[in-house]
Amino acid sequence: MEERVKTGIKGLDELIEGGLPKSSSILLSGEAGTGKTIFSLQYIYSGAKDYGEAGIYVTFEEKPEELRREALQFGWDLKKYETKKKIVILDAASLRVGVPSDEDFYMKSDVDLKSLLSKLYEIAMDIDAKRIVIDSLPAFFFSEDSEKMRDDIYMMGRVLAETKATSILITEIINGQGYSRFGYEEFITRGVITLHLVEGEKAMPRMSEYKRSIFIRKMRETNHKIKQYPFSITNDGIVVYPQGEIY
16 A cells, blocks of 8 residues: 655645655646745655654755745744754755855755755755655756757656655746646656646625635546645645635
């Protein structure tokens, strides 16, 4: 029977037979503002707090301090578990924009794929990481050479598999089209979860009300429904409602 990793997101695990397949890579996609970063922070934080599992959060866009502030809005004190080496935030954002980093873990030279994966693997082995988040793929993979991009994404998938961690790879979709930015990401992952903002009934003319939904497009070795389920972002983080199918 497939071993499972609890996401720590209330209501989600019961939709996927108890959690994510262990040691798998999962693609988390959605438009901007759908809750991808909150989802991923909750996954990493819950792993450390509730299950004693070390995790790595690789950030290409937001500085680590920004992530810590965002997490604190939900009562998640990342720093508490960073001091215990249960959470590591790898800062790849500062170097990308050419500013110094005062973090313990950061990229010191050009952020090329091999140096990044080497650093990630080194940290994963050092802290025995069970969870990894890559935030995000579009921020790193921007080559116009589609063949190179495909090869690079495949290389990342192979290194993540070697860590034996259960990984979430964030990607952003444009205008709700498709399930990934480049079209290659789906092929290196065993699962695809998409977050949506769904337009509901109009409360007033020309004023639309939007609802959040989660769609499990693919999850290997898992019996799951192909339906959208509502979720909300509460003071405690994301809550999924398995009994409230949207369609």
